[in-house]
Amino acid sequence: MSYLFFDIECCDGKHMCSFGYVVCDEKMRVLKKEDILINPEYPFRLARKGFEPEIKLAYPPEVFAEQPNFSFFYDKIKELVLSSDMVLGHAVTNDVRFLNIACSQYKLQQWKYCALDTQKVFAQLTRSQNMSLEHIAEKTGVSIKHLHKSDDDAELTMEAFKAVLKKIKMTPEEIAEICPTCVSYTEGGTPKASNASAYKILKAKVKTLQAKKGPFSGKTVCFSEHLEKKDTLKVWAILKEFCKKGGQYTNMAEKADYFVRADFVCKRHKVVQNSKVMDIFGFAQTVGLDFKCFAPDNLEYLRSEPATASFKDMLKAKGGENLKEIENILNASDASEIKTDSPKP
Incomplete structure (x- = not known):
């Protein structure tokens, strides 16, 4: 199993000047890391005239100008993408678009592939409005080396995502299955996302869960339906752990031992009788998951x-x-x- 995390920097917000990546094994151990510098053959415009650039690239423009253009690296990048078992990136839909633009620029064939957007995954787990890579790294406790150096950003994305996987005790493949909207794919040169319903997938997968022996044997939990639709990834991660430790899911709030509430009283909440009512972060802690880094900033x-x-x-x-x-x-x-x-x- 191999995972390719990649990041692209552009000279003007559109034309790529670097393709940085890390290739990892199934345990997220880095097997290879490289920053491919590319001559974009377009002027560098990182800010409006008279304004200080918000983005500072790792190398001066003249260094990029000395490199071959994208067509020289086309086969290498294509092989990296298509030979990997899974492709991932932060706000990867943008990077997919940059690759498509480069292919069109040099009249090269675009290839079909899927990519998991780690930014969308984190958005599924937290209410934070700040979805920058720097903020996500800070929330997950990952140290930052150099921002806007493609290979370092790709490694930072991997490290932050690795921390998320450890928190929710899931694999990248499980996340892609339960949250298909986090996956971007190319179709006709345009990156698109699946419109499959994560809620419907959750309801189907819940039926496959089997309770094992553990501290929650004989106990049941019911979630606010609002949480099942809005916080599907967190709900699934918690349910898996709860059932692993003996618990079972129910949609009958009046009979549940635990009820996980939303921020308002929903229909299920109104019929709760003797359940222990908790918010999703409290119940996650109860079953042994640490979701503190997913708590909203406010x-x-x-x-x-x-x-x-x-x-x-x-x-x-x-x-x-x-x-x-x-x-x-x-x-x-x-x-x-x-x-x-x-x-x-």
Whole structure:
């Protein structure tokens, strides 16, 4: 099993000037690392005229200008991509597009392949709005060497993804299966993502889980359906570990021993009776998973402002039942303001 992590830098946000990569085995041990420098044959424009570039490449433009163009490295890069069991990258859809542009530039045949986007995987696991490679590395505890040096960025992507795999106890293949929207593939020269439903895949896979003997033998868990749809990857990782330790899944909240709630009271939550109610991070810890690095950056704010958090999540849910909850929150807020501002008789 071999994994290819790659990263591309461009001279102008469109034309590639380096292809950096690391090839790893199934344990994410680096077998090969290289930074292929390419003459883009286009001017370097990393910022608007008069502005300081936000991106600083690892080498000056003249170094790239001394290298062969993309057509010289075409066969080598093609072999790297097509010979790997899985191709991965951070925001890899962009890199796939850059490769397609380079092929078109030199009238070379584009090849078909799939690539797992590690940025989309992390987005599935956290509510953080910052999806930069630097931020993800920081969240997963990975040290940063040099940003915007393609081979180092490819290795950083691998190290951060390796940390994620350790946290959720899954393989890249399992992630690609449960979250097909994280996979980009080329079709007619355009990178596209699958529109398969992760929720439907989860419901099918849940039926294949078999409880083993362990500390949760005889115990059941039910998740908010909102979490099953929104946090599918986290739910699946937790369910696997829970069943591995003796537990079983149920969609009958009224009979569950544990209920994992969303940030608002959903239909299942309303029928909970004697279940121990927990949020997804608390239940992950209960089954022995450390999901702290996936907690939203503003977690403390959300906990201190439950009405605001519920309002935001219910807007995303867009369900008819939730509209009533939103209306209640707004009415309660208005009543509170009237009571505060009105003078005593």
